[in-house]
Amino acid sequence: MFNTAKKTARDEAQRLISGHTTLVVYWALKQAGVLDAMANSPDGIAPAPHAAATNMAEDVLVALIDYAARQNLVILKDGRALLTPNARALMTHEQGTLDFLRAQQPIVESLEHLLARLKTYGNGVFRRGDALAASQNQRYPAEVFPAIETLLKKNHCTHILDLACGNGELLIDVATRLNNVVGVGIGSDGAAVRNANNAISTHGLEKRLIAVTGNVVDVATDTRRTFERIGISTALWQELNCLVLVNVLGEWVLRSPETVQKVLAGFAKNFPKCCVVIAEPTAGPRLEKNHHAAEFELFSRLAKYPLYLPEQWQRILADGQQRVISETPLTTDGITLFVTKPM
Structure with a gap:
């Protein structure tokens, strides 16, 4: 029934x-x-x-x-x-x-x-963000966020850097479920970062979470100077053991593939002890299980956000000096979660 x-x-x-x-x-x-x-x-x-x-x-x-x-x-x-x-x-x-x-x-x-x-x-650039961010925030908590939390727990991740924190939804969800987690969110949109910090305060998580304005490329490639500018101490930098990127790399794959390699190589160099959790929508049968599959494909094409097969993402990650240690297939948007470590 x-x-x-x-x-x-x-x-x-x-x-x-x-x-x-x-x-x-x-x-x-x-x-x-x-x-x-x-x-x-x-x-x-x-x-x-x-x-x-x-x-x-x-x-x-x-x-x-x-x-x-x-x-x-x-x-x-x-x-x-x-x-x-x-x-x-x-x-x-x-x-x-x-x-x-x-x-x-x-x-x-x-x-x-x-x-x-x-x-x-x-x-x-970044045409996709305005059209899909709000709908993703409604779709992801049911399957994607819990799957990321499972991977964080499995890989003993306690100090997290979310490199596309948006309004703080993922960080707040993680900190609410995993009591031993502290985290910093990086966002390029100042208004969204303010929203994230307001939401963090509303949930009483100010002692464990904070969101700051920053750029992913700068964090990866000019880490020390960027962290000094945004107020992340050397001590916290050394304690970080996980980087999270949800729908970040696909923004660059078509229009600036060299940026993807620069960012991934920067992670390997400046965060050698960190595992990296990467979430990207992928092509294949899992995407077709979504009732909005045709429309999501249209959005992706209009926004120049490529839908690659998981094995194609594996090659992209390997080219960026990242070794895939686990791969988790999800149904929502055909997303695949990759956990990598520097080669």
Whole structure:
């Protein structure tokens, strides 16, 4: 009985997410003139060349058309995109479609905002953060945070440096469950760091946790000077025995692979006694178990956040002088948790 109800809820969630996202993608393509171009061409259009006539980067347009094809709005044939009868029906009832979008604005505004930023900034850095951080904070506590806590306990980690602390959710969750843990969170966003410290105070954890503003690359490569600037003592530096990176490295893999190697090598040099816990969404069957798999893939492509296979991540980590000592597969976003130590 429970399993049937759970499956029904999952199917309904998938239908709603898919439906809302499909309408947003449809409207983005419509506003860019792509759907009209398809409608006026019996043979369809070639997406990549057509990008020059739109206000979108080529990779954004191709990602949107690929998603539209998955949702049966577009047919891809011989490198060209043609409208399906479903898309033509939507075009016939555009006002109703727009009214529906407006009614569902609280749900779809994050994707609309992301698409607007993509049009404005092209290949801007860290595009993914604004669109996905809030939803990750809701999805991760159920599976990802407990899995990280299990690894911290297994590897006897008591002094933690969270290199992407956000609003402090992970640090607070860990410190609440593991009483022997103290931690420092590093964040690049001053407002988020203030939120993290306020949340730490609310939970009465000021004696064990603190968040400070800093940069991951500086922490890894210019550790002493960076720690002196942000107030981390040499004594605490020497006591650190674990670094945590949740959705950090993937930001750089495509646009700056040398940064990934620099950061990982810096960890090996400046934190030789620390194990490193790395969480990254990965491609493969586990990702497909998520009811938002298609939409997550679209977000990742738009934000240039690659979905690599776990074995590809192993090679990336090895190139950065990190030896993988354990690998934990999770279902949420297809995440794989890697624990590494310097070679």
